[in-house]
Amino acid sequence: IIQISGLNKWFGSHQVLRDINLNIPAGQKVVVIGPSGSGKSTLIRCINRLEPFQGGEVVVDGHALSGLRRLEAVRREVGMVFQSFNLFPHMNVLRNVMLAPMKLRGLSEAEARTRAMTLLERVGIAEQAAKSPAQLSGGQQQRVAIARALAMEPRIMLFDEPTSALDPEMVGEVLDVMRGLAGSGMTMIVVTHEMGFAREVADRVLFMDRGEVLEDAPPADFFSRPRLERTRTFLQRVA
Numbered sequence: 001i002i003q004i005s006g007l008n009k010w011f012g013s014h015q016v017l018r019d020i021n022l023n024i025p026a027g028q029k030v031v032v033i034g035p036s037g038s039g040k041s042t043l044i045r046c047i048n049r050l051e052p053f054q055g056g057e058v059v060v061d062g063h064a065l066s067g068l069r070r071l072e073a074v075r076r077e078v079g080m081v082f083q084s085f086n087l088f089p090h091m092n093v094l095r096n097v098m099l100a101p102m103k104l105r106g107l108s109e110a111e112a113r114t115r116a117m118t119l120l121e122r123v124g125i126a127e128q129a130a131k132s133p134a135q136l137s138g139g140q141q142q143r144v145a146i147a148r149a150l151a152m153e154p155r156i157m158l159f160d161e162p163t164s165a166l167d168p169e170m171v172g173e174v175l176d177v178m179r180g181l182a183g184s185g186m187t188m189i190v191v192t193h194e195m196g197f198a199r200e201v202a203d204r205v206l207f208m209d210r211g212e213v214l215e216d217a218p219p220a221d222f223f224s225r226p227r228l229e230r231t232r233t234f235l236q237r238v239a
């Protein structure tokens with residue numbers, strides 16, 4: 001469902017992605033790890049064209065992104081969840097989830113409300129629908145952010161360190177929602193430091209360093225016998 005070939009990206013004269021080649025079939029769960037500044041966020045932001053790139057091609061569900069003028073087609077197939085939840089602060093939880101389907105998919109108010117409530121139930125937060133985001137805990141806000149992304153019925157979900165900003169006791173509830181989503185067959189790319197989640201949910205773990213994908217293996221192999229010394233050193237620090 002995602003084909004990345006020869007992807008190169010620079011910020012000014014600084015090359016942040018170097019010749020990335022990746023083929024991700026529908027339904028696959030990919031976890032991306034690597035040191036700070038290695039290009040993890042930039043890579044997943046290229047998949048929904050939040051970042052333009054200078055070389056190579058990214059094809060998402062048949063859409064080649066480099067020449068694409070209308071990004072909506074891709075954006076609606078690719079949901080994204082960030083470290084900072086980015087909910088709209090002036091709208092209640094329900095409205096946060098209803099907004100995009102009404103604006104971008106033409107759902108009626110009633111349809112959007114039904115869909116939003118179903119999703120809020122799915123992430124375990126229906127009772128909080130009338131509250132404003134600021135009244136929720138971090139874990140609850142992140143679950144709303146996941147519901148909001150799912151409301152567009154994406155085929156692919158990107159997560160950029162979704163639990164890094166959370167207090168430790170709230171990490172589990174967000175990972176539970178993500179596990180549930182993985183079980184539903186969603187294609188997922190997850191940047192995370194949660195190695196337990198990677199072991200359990202990933203089909204494949206990528207290790208990035210300095211803009212390159214240095215390792216790409218199923219978790220059993222990745223964690224027990226990494227190919228490179230650099231991966232080993234990194235794992236010793238995080239695991």
Ligand code: ATP
Pocket residue numbers: 011016034035036037038039040041042043
């Ligand atoms: P972290 O683990 O800290 O989130 P990361 O692996 O996600 O790191 P990126 O955010 O993708 O790394 O950044 C890769 C490189 O690109 C870094 O050197 C960073 O400084 C640089 N970079 C990222 N965004 C920009 C930007 N908007 N302008 C210039 N340089 C940027």
Ligand code: MG
Pocket residue numbers: 040041042160
């Ligand atoms: Mg990042």
